[in-house]
Amino acid sequence: MQENNKWTFASSLILHTRPVRVSAKTLRYTHTFGLGGMSLVLFMLLVGTGLLMIFVYEPSPERAYQSILFMQQEILFGRLIRGVHFWSANLLIAVAALHMMRVFLTGAFHAPRQSNWIIGLSLLFLILLSGFTGYLLPWDQISYWAITICAEMLGYMPGIGQTLQRVILGGTEIGSATVINFYALHTIVVPLLLVALMTWHFWRVRLSGGVVVPRDAEQDPQAGTDYVPFIPNLLYREIAVGLMLIAFVLVIAIFFEAPLGEPANPGLSPNPAKAPWYFVGLQELLLHFHPVFAVFVIPLVIAIAMLGVPYLRYDSDLSGNWFLSPKGRRMAVVSAVTALLLTPLWVWVDEFVIGAGGLLPGVAPIISTGLLPCAVLLAGIIGFYFLIRKRFSASKNETVQALFVLLAVGFAVLTVTGVWFRGSGMALVWPWQT
Ligand code: HEM
Structure with a gap:
């Protein structure tokens, strides 16, 4: 009887944040790949291992590196705990990004899920901030110089850049105030914000009656949506995926140790010095565009577009299925192949043909390496939009996708170019030459 009560209590607690009934069609693993749930599991692993590390880690430039070494060498399972934290953090960034793509590619950002899309984007921002603030804490050469690169990128922002840089670093350069700032953000502020936003995120999924339901090609979209209880149908599936993910993280943490370089040496920059992998795409932009455009204008335009995408006026309601429709799928393949061919070509042409002077050498860099190439890029993107829309007689939904x-x-x-194809002096090289 008491067991029964306990179970009822647990299930009603779960059902406060998760939907009571879900469409049986959404239970198919390939509909969501469980990526949202996997993000939650990784976050829980991060909190669990992070809490354990707090007991040993010392947030100061003099002690940080030694405390990590001590944890790895002297503490029972210290190496494993740090490894699980490291791998969960990196996987969370990748998994949350993939989850965002799944949501986009099934059109799940449309009404009534617009606000959850915005909450999701805020979650992604916080996850990146969490990765960034944690990166510095080991205080080794890798972390010190990666954060130096990111701080320099911040400084390029017009107007606010220098101030933002000073606030985040706690001064003009990376030092003890920076470690304290990053430690407080990484261990308290960002996790609390993440917990609050995640709870809101889950509640919004519940309000929408679960995830977006796949449309049935042959049937009326409303017909045959057979709803089943969340417990046990979805809950047990989520637990199974969660347990497999935990096993996977444990295995990679056992076989691949979290990296720890030489202690940070502010006087000796490694060559090349690279940002953390999730910001290397931005660092790569910096090699091709004027800094104001690379770290401010382009990311700002992309962020506004991502935030605004649910609020555009669309001409059809295609959400529910992967790539929206068979036509949407073909268009996505064409887009992916175009990007796979044109991006490396553009990197190569800019490096070896155009060069550092930009499109109009002799003219002010902000025009020749900023305004002008960005205008060309924008014209190309707009041209692509109209061309592919006309070629496929596609709807706006399919073309935006x-x-x-x-x-x-x-x-x-x-x-990928920044991580594997950049060597000494950030010159283009083959991966085996780096
Ligand atoms: C810590 C990060 C995140 C966690 C823990 C999380 C968790 C979840 C879960 C469990 C679901 C329902 C099941 C599923 O779709 O797999 C969901 C749905 C959703 N998520 Fe996230 N999410 C996160 C980040 C994001 C991001 C980065 C975005 C987009 C920018 C996003 C947007 C959405 C939307 C719009 C839905 C509803 C999808 C639908 O109805 O099909 N989430 N999320």
Whole structure:
């Protein structure tokens, strides 16, 4: 009897944030790949291992590196705990980004889910902030110089850049105030914000009656939506995926140790010095555009577009299925192939043909390497939009999705280029020469 009560209490607690009934069609694993739930599991692993590390870590430039070494060498399971934290953090960034793409590519950002899309984007921002603030804490050469690169990028922002840089670093350069700032943000402020936003996020999914329901090609979209209780149908599936993910993280943490370089040396910059992998795409932009455009104008335009995408006026309601429709899928393939071909070509041409002077050498850099190439890029993107829309006689939904795929694959190519194809002096090299 008491067991029964406990179970009822647990299930009603769960059902406060999760939907009571869900469409059986959404239970198919490939509909969501469980990516939202996986993000939650990774976050819980981060909190669990982070709490344990707080007992050993010392947030000061003099003690930080030693305390990490001590944790790895002297503490029972210290190496494993740090490894699980490191891998969960990196996986969370990738998994949350993939979850965002799943939501986009099934059109799940449309009404009534617009506000949840915005909450999701805020979650992604916070996850990146969490990764960024945690990156510095080991205080080794890798972390010190990666954060130096990011701080320099921040400084390029017109008007607010220098102030923002000073506030975040707690001074003009990276030092003890920076470690304290990053530690407080990483261990208290950002996790609390994440918990609050995640709770809101889950509640909004519940309000929408679960995730977006796939449309049935042969049937009336409203017909045959057979709803089943969340417990046990979805809950047990989520638990199974969660347990497999935890096993996976444990295995990679055992076999691949979290990196720890030499202690930070502010006087000796590694060559090349790279940002954390999730900001390397931005660092790559910096090699091609004037800094104001690379770290401010382009990211700002993309952020506004992402925030605004649910509020555009669309000509059809295609949400529910992957890539919206068979035509949407073909268009996405064309966009992906276009980005896969054109982005490396553009990187190569800019490096070896155009060069540092930009499109009009001799003219002010902000025009020749900023305004002008950005105008050419924008014209290309707008041209692509109209061309693909006409070629496929597509709806606005399908064309906006094609554009999203073009930009997402383009950014992925820039990231891969920055991580594997940049060597000494950030010159283009083959991965085996780095
Ligand atoms: C810590 C990060 C996140 C967690 C824990 C999380 C969790 C979840 C979960 C569990 C679901 C329902 C199941 C699923 O779709 O897999 C969901 C749905 C959703 N998420 Fe997230 N999410 C996160 C980040 C994001 C991001 C970055 C975005 C987009 C920018 C986003 C937008 C949405 C939307 C719009 C839905 C409703 C989708 C639908 O109805 O099909 N979420 N999220």
